[in-house]
Every structure is written in structure tokens, then in C-alpha cells.
Amino acid sequence: MVNQLKQENIRGIFIQAAKNTLKSEGIKALSAREIGKATGFSYATIYNYFKDMNELCEVCMLEFLEECKEHVLSSAKSKSIKDMLKAYAMFFVQYPGLYALIFTDGNYVGRFYKQFSEKTEDMYKAVFDASEVETDNQKVPVLAFNAINGLLLAYINRNTPSDFAEFMQMLDAQIELLSI
């Protein structure tokens, strides 16, 4: 019982350390040894609490997705889909490493992708439900977010456009083009 609690705590310590690294330095900086140093444990102790580094990453991903959802629902300037999609984009502009982790690094989707994909689509639909947009087409929320993801992909991973202001213009234009 007490043991259980302690185990959960230590697991949480590893998760927190990994999240810190992922947020500040990105996945390239994450390693078993680095987490060991950050937590004061040996580098191998992690393997008593996670099957492998992938599992640790996947747990972080799920938590980040939750953070993202909360950020969108709480910080959007209005309930217009434009502002909500902007809030979504801003989350990843603020934490570009998380975008790479969640959307582009295939290594760490692995076993959990089903659970993860479902949770992502749930978020998309939740945001649309919270917005003032009405559409019969079930696909529209997913498509809209996909389009924004494509924009983020170019901006975050490839520095295109290279300027933030221009990125914002592209974001506006993209939402305009989607005509939702």
C-alpha cells in the first residue's frame, strides 16, 4: 500500500523530469542517463518503472496533449474557430519541441498510437464543440486541424516562413481558405 504510493511517486518524478527536458530542450536532449542525473537516480532505475524510454515518452505525450487541450479551451481569445485554432497553434509555437515529439517523431508513437490518435481526435472535436462553428460534416474538425498541423510542420520543423509575423498571416490565410 505504502509501497504502491512510493512507486507511483517515483514514477511521477521520472515523468516530471522527462517533461521538463522535453519542454525546454526537446527530445534530442532526452536520454536515460540525462534523466538519471536530473532525478538523482542511476540511469538504469528508470527501467524498473518503465518498460523502455519509449514508454516514458508516450506517457509524457499523453500528458502534453491534455495540457494542450486545456490551453486551447482556456486561453482562446474567443469561441470563434479562428481564435481557437490560433490558440492551438500558439501552444506548439511556444513549445516547438513538443510538436516534434507529438506529431513528427515516429519513434515514440509506437505501441500507443491508437490510444493517442483517438485522444487527439477527441481534442479536435471537443474544440469544435466548444466553438461557435456548426457543421454537418464530421470530418471538418479533423481536416481543419490537419491543415493547421501542416502549417506548424513547415514553420516549426523547417522554419518556413522564417518570420513569426508572416507565420501569423499564413495562419489567418489558412483559416480563411478553409472557410469554416
Add this chain to the structure above:
Amino acid sequence: MVNQLKQENIRGIFIQAAKNTLKSEGIKALSAREIGKATGFSYATIYNYFKDMNELCEVCMLEFLEECKEHVLSSAKSKSIKDMLKAYAMFFVQYPGLYALIFTDGNYVGRFYKQFSEKTEDMYKAVFDASEVETDNQKVPVLAFNAINGLLLAYINRNTPSDFAEFMQMLDAQIELLSI
């Protein structure tokens, strides 16, 4: 003179070997040792012809981008933007590893991203020019491709949707939603 030719040939051998691996097995399977084995050279010989593995990858990326452009311009069913965007998507569905390499693996964009981004946008515009679409908005080609890239990102990197037929439906719906 003869030397120069020989050097170019060996460089080409490494590039070809790397391209084969990237196409068939993706970037995770690529390593200096693996290329050494595939070409019959030692693993360190590559460093006489490329600054590092990144440079080798970047050269491959540029060549793949060219292949992609040729594929779109030659194999699209018609000059409608719908068919051309479909041809674009099909190229990466056929070689999913290349999509990961070109668009999502930040490691290998590195130094060359400017040259590479420009070449990508050139391709987008070339495709639009070759199509029957007319638009005043310079941004439209880039935005349309970004949206398709977002779709590819979900399908290739995250298996969403998990079914090819459904992906094709999403593709149609995305182009529809863009109303171009």
C-alpha cells in the same frame, strides 16, 4: 581529371546506396556502417566524400524532392489541382520513409533548410502553374500543400486514418474544403 571523375563516381555510389536504404527502410535503418556494408567500403570512407551523415542525407533529400516533382508533373491523371495534389500525396504514400525524412526529421534539415525550403516552395508553385487553377493570392499554393502535408503527417506518421480508402476520402474532402 580522371581523379575528379572517379571521386564523383564514388560519391554517387554512396548517394545511391543511401537513397536505396532511405526508400526501402527509412532513416532509422541508415547508418555509416550500413552504407559501408552496402557499398563494400569501410564505414569511415564516407567521411572522405561527405562532411558527415547529415550532408549525405541532405543530398538525398534534394534528389528525392526532384523525383517527387517529376512524379507529380508526369503521373497526375489530369491537370486539375485535385489530381495533382493527389499525385503529390501518392508519392509519399508510396515512400512513407521519404516523407519522414523530408518533412518531419528536424535533424537532417539543418544547414541546408533554406535551400531546401526554397526548392520545396518552387515545386509547389510549379505544380500550380502547370495546373488549371488560377488565383491571385500568392499564398494559396503553399497553403494548399501545407494542408495536404498535414493530412500526410497524420496518415503516415500516426496511422490516422488507419485505412487507405479512408485516407483517400479525407484527401478528397480536404481538397473540397479548400475550395480551390
Add this chain to the structure above:
DNA sequence: TTGGAAATTTTAACACCGTTAATTATATTG
């Protein structure tokens, strides 16, 4: 309280990776 069993942590090791320096082999040229 103490001794032994169970649980946990750490150390050492293995197989990879990219990369570099020194060595060996090959080719070129006087």
C-alpha cells in the same frame, strides 16, 4: 533487536551509433 528474505538500486557490460586520428594500402609522378 536482529537475521534473513524480498524489493530496489546500482554497477558493469554489450551492442549499437557518429566521428576522428593514426595507420596501412594504393596510385601517381619524377
Add this chain to the structure above:
DNA sequence: CAATATAATTAACGGTGTTAAAATTTCCAA
């Protein structure tokens, strides 16, 4: 042919994830 320049190879370093064995700590009953 010998000396030199060029190219390829081997050995090594520091990094990675991961596992097995050793060391340590925790726990509980006598």
C-alpha cells in the same frame, strides 16, 4: 623503381538504449 601524394582502413572515443548480475536497502517475523 623510388618517393610522394592520395585514399581506405583500423582502432579508438564518447555517446546511446538496454540487460544481467551485484550491491544495497527495506521489510517483516522470530
